[in-house]
Structures are given as C-alpha cells and as structure tokens.
Amino acid sequence: MRQLLQRGQKAAGYAFKDNQNVMTEIAHAxxxxxxxxxxxxxxxxxxxxxxxxxxxxxxxLPYGCKDGACGSCKCKKLSGEVSHGTHSDKALTAEEEAGxxxxxxxxxxxxDVVLESRQVxxxxxxxxxxxxxxxxxxxxxxxxxxxxxxxxxxxEKFRYHAGQYVEFILRDGARRAYSMATAPHVQETAPGIELxxxxxxxxxxxxxxxxxxxEKEILRVEGPFGSFFLRExxxxxxxxxxxxxxxxxxxxxxEHMRHKGINRPVTLYWGGRRPTDLYDASxxxxxxxxxxxxxxxxxxxxxxxxxxxxGRTGFVHQAVLDDFADLSGYQVYACGAPIxxxxxxxxxTSERALPAEEFYADAFTSEADK
Numbered sequence: 001m002r003q004l005l006q007r008g009q010k011a012a013g014y015a016f017k018d019n020q021n022v023m024t025e026i027a028h029a030x031x032x033x034x035x036x037x038x039x040x041x042x043x044x045x046x047x048x049x050x051x052x053x054x055x056x057x058x059x060x061l062p063y064g065c066k067d068g069a070c071g072s073c074k075c076k077k078l079s080g081e082v083s084h085g086t087h088s089d090k091a092l093t094a095e096e097e098a099g100x101x102x103x104x105x106x107x108x109x110x111x112d113v114v115l116e117s118r119q120v121x122x123x124x125x126x127x128x129x130x131x132x133x134x135x136x137x138x139x140x141x142x143x144x145x146x147x148x149x150x151x152x153x154x155x156e157k158f159r160y161h162a163g164q165y166v167e168f169i170l171r172d173g174a175r176r177a178y179s180m181a182t183a184p185h186v187q188e189t190a191p192g193i194e195l196x197x198x199x200x201x202x203x204x205x206x207x208x209x210x211x212x213x214x215e216k217e218i219l220r221v222e223g224p225f226g227s228f229f230l231r232e233x234x235x236x237x238x239x240x241x242x243x244x245x246x247x248x249x250x251x252x253x254x255e256h257m258r259h260k261g262i263n264r265p266v267t268l269y270w271g272g273r274r275p276t277d278l279y280d281a282s283x284x285x286x287x288x289x290x291x292x293x294x295x296x297x298x299x300x301x302x303x304x305x306x307x308x309x310x311g312r313t314g315f316v317h318q319a320v321l322d323d324f325a326d327l328s329g330y331q332v333y334a335c336g337a338p339i340x341x342x343x344x345x346x347x348x349t350s351e352r353a354l355p356a357e358e359f360y361a362d363a364f365t366s367e368a369d370k
Contacts, residue, residue, distance in 0.1 A: 031109040035061065036078065036116050044109055050082070051104040055225075058125040061104055061117060062227040062360075065177070068092075068106040070338060070363040072227070077102045080113030090338070118357035126159040126224055130169070135217040136192060138209075141279040144199040145245060146209050147181075150221070152191040160184055162230060162256035163249040163333075163362070166193070166223030168205060176205045177225070179335070179362065181248035183255035196248040228335065228362035230256060236358070237265040239324075239332045241344055243316055244272060246336025246364060247280065253333065258291055267295045271316025271340070273302040275309055297323075317344040327354035338363040 033050055034041045042057040044050065051073055054061040064072030068087025077100045084097070085106035092103045102115070137149040152158050165179040181194040199210045230238075230253050242250045247270055257266065272278050278298050288296055299316040303309035312319055317340055324330070327348050334341050341363040348354040 029110075031080075032112045033109065034112075034114045035059070036114060037118065047108055049085070049105060050102070050107050050109060050113065050115075054104065055125075055128070060125060060227055063105055064226060064228070064362050065365045066105045066225070068103055069365040071103070071342075072361055072363060073104040074101055075104065075115050075117040076100055078114040078116055081110040082107040082113060083110060084108075090342075126161070128223060128225070129158065130220065130222045131158070133193075133219050133221050135213060135215050135219065137215060138213060141196065142276050145277075145279050146197045146199070148195045148197055148209065148213075150193050150195065150219070152187075152193065154191055157187055158191065158193075158224075159187070160224035161226075162252040163228040163335075164224040164226040165228075165249070165362070166195075166221045167225065169220045169222060170205060174204065175222075179226075179228075179249035179252070179364075180224075181251045183252050183259055185256070185259045194248075196245040198245045226362060228333070228360055229253070230262075230333070231331065231360070232260075232262065234331060235264060236329060236331045238267070239320060239327070239330055240266060240268040241317060241320065241332060241334040241336075241340070242268065242270045243336030243340040244277060244364075246334075246340075246362070247278075249335050249362060250333065251280070251283065254287055254291075254294065258287065263293050265293045265295075266291075267297060269297045269299060269316050269319050271299040271301065271319075271336075273300070275300055275303065275307050315343070316340060317347060320344070321347055321352065324352060327352040330354060331358045332360070334359065334361045336364055338365060 030043050030045055032041055032043050033053065040059050042053055042059045044053040051061060051063050051066065062072055064070040068085065068091055071091035074092060082102055084103060087103055087106050092101060131153055133150040133152055135148065136151040139147040141147050160180065162183045165177050167175045167177045169175055178195040178197060181196055197206060197209050200206045228249060240250045240253065250268065270278055284296055288294055297312060297319060299312045299314065299319045300309050301315060303313065332348060332354060334344050341361045345359050345361065348359060349356050
C-alpha cells in the first residue's frame with residue numbers, strides 16, 4: 001500500500017513537473033503569425049494573444065473591444081494551433097470555432113499560425129501612450145449623452161487615426177473604452193479630444209460622469225486603439241452607419257474627410273429610438289452645407305406622437321437596404337450597438353453583394369455583452 005502511495009506521489013510529482021515544464025515553455029515560447037493574403041508576419045512573445053502581439057509590432061489586424069465581446073477581430077485560421085480565453089458565444093460560436101475561425105484578441109498560439117484577414121493594413125500605427133488628461137468641459141447633449149472634452153498634455157503630440165478610441169484606466173484597474181469624436185488635425189492647434197458618453201444606469205464609470213464628474217478633474221487614459229478608420233487608398237463611395245453614440249467616431253471620420261479634401265460621395269445613416277437621440281443637429285447642418293458630396297439620412301425607430309417625426313422610420317440598417325440594391329462598389333463603416341453592426345454586416349454581404357472586406361466596424365460593447 002505504501003509502495004502504491006509512493007508510486008502515486010512520484011507520478012503526481014512527475015505530472016506536476018511536466019505541467020511546470022509546459023507552462024515554462026509557453027511563457028518563453030515565440031511563434032510566428034503570418035497573415036494572408038498580405039504576407040505580413042510577426043512573432044508572439046510568451047503567452048500573449050495574437051492581437052496583443054500584432055498591436056505591439058504595429059501590424060494592423062482588425063479589432064474592436066480587445067476582450068472577446070464584439071467579434072471584430074474574427075478571422076479564418078488556415079493552419080496552426082491556438083487556444084481561446086474567455087469570450088462571448090455571440091462573438092465566436094462553437095460552429096465557427098470548429099470551422100477554423102479565431103478571435104485574435106483572446107487566441108493564444110501553441111504553434112506557428114497562418115491567418116486569413118483581408119482587412120490587415122500597412123497603415124502606420126501610432127505609439128500607444130498612457131497619459132493624464134484633464135476634464136476641460138462637460139455638456140449634456142441629450143438626457144443620456146454627455147459630451148466630455150479632455151485636455152491632453154501639451155508636452156507631446158497625441159497621434160491617432162480618426163475613428164480610433166481611448167481607454168480610461170479606473171482606480172481599480174478596470175478600463176472603459178470610448179471613441180474619439182474629434183479628427184486628428186485639431187491636435188495641431190488645441191491638444192484635446194471629445195468623447196460622447198452614454199449613461200448606463202448602474203455603470204461604474206458613467207454614473208460618475210453624469211453624477212460627480214467636475215471640470216478640471218484629472219483622469220488617466222491609454223490609446224489610441226482600434227482598426228476603425230478611413231481607408232484612404234480607395235476611391236469607392238462610402239456609407240456611414242451609426243446608432244446612438246456610434247456617431248462619435250463617424251463624426252471624426254467626416255471631419256477628417258473635410259479637412260483632407262476627400263471628395264468621395266458619402267451618405268450618413270444615423271439611427272436612434274427618438275429624435276432627441278440624434279443629438280448633434282447643428283454639426284450635421286454645418287457639414288452638410290460645407291460638403292456637397294455629403295448626404296444625411298436620419299432614421300427613428302420608436303417615435304412618439306408628441307415627437308411629430310415625419311422622417312424615415314424603422315431600423316437604421318434596413319434604411320440602407322431600402323435605398324441600395326447593390327453595394328458591391330461601396331465601402332461601409334458601421335459603428336454602434338452590436339445588434340446593429342451584426343445585422344448590417346450579415347444583410348449587406350449576403351443580400352447586397354458588399355465584399356466582406358469592405359465592411360469596417362466598431363461594435364460598442366458594454367459589460368452586459370461580455
């Protein structure tokens with residue numbers, strides 16, 4: 001009996017050592033990730049995810065939330081072995097995973113890996129920085145949307161692509177991501193960014209924004225992050241699709257196009273439940289007047305009689321389907337609630353011939369989506 005016990009203890013000891021060895025190998029492993037058809041390649045370090053390595057090395061894989069909730073980073077694995085961390089079943093279904101799809105934001109490689117992603121970009125990535133910011137102004141744009149202007153350090157220029165986002169680093173280490181609503185060129189004259197923050201009842205950060213936040217408060221942010229930005233090497237006409245505060249990065253894209261003199265035809269579809277949800281009418285009017293190629297289509301889903309709404313109604317992604325029989329020659333940039341982004345992607349690619357690689361998206365996920 002004692003011999004059996006000793007054998008068991010010895011075997012357990014070997015197993016423990018084996019596990020330790022495996023963990024040590026993973027911690028020190030480096031695997032090559034190749035992205036087709038571009039041929040871009042980079043190496044992971046230790047147990048980092050594929051996306052973390054891509055961001056670190058400046059390879060522009062598509063992504064959004066970075067924590068397995070939105071599905072923006074999903075791509076096809078052509079070869080190699082990976083394991084996935086915690087993620088939403090909506091972002092990657094069991095069927096998709098069995099079919100070889102991966103979420104690069106939570107996929108750790110266990111061998112060299114070849115991926116297929118037609119949205120990988122050679123565009124220069126900007127340095128990701130942690131920095132203190134000061135609340136410069138607070139303006140309530142609607143009953144549940146706050147425009148927050150942040151003053152950035154004047155000591156060094158903050159560079160980013162219109163459409164990208166920053167993350168607030170909270171005191172407990174938690175993070176909250178918000179897209180920048182200002183185009184990069186404003187940094188030349190007035191270092192600062194504008195965010196549109198929707199109040200989520202009970203939200204750790206948004207309760208503070210709508211309750212105790214004051215001007216001159218100091219916060220910490222990190223960025224820029226995200227692959228949602230204008231592909232300027234194309235001359236295709238553009239459809240911009242926004243729901244709610246998904247308008248924020250779309251606003252930055254339009255400002256950037258105006259500043260750079262990009263004259264591609266562009267149509268903005270902005271959806272909300274009620275007219276007050278489309279909270280920046282004066283800005284829209286200004287840019288419609290200044291940009292002859294810019295057209296605006298507001299869409300309301302749940303107008304009340306008291307709203308006296310006479311414009312388009314229904315789901316905002318459906319309005320695009322109603323207006324366009326063929327999207328094969330277009331680019332679509334969609335931002336907002338995951339249900340809107342996912343519905344648009346599925347319908348436009350399957351029913352209107354939009355090339356999958358020409359659908360660019362940033363799905364705004366909340367803690368409830370994770």
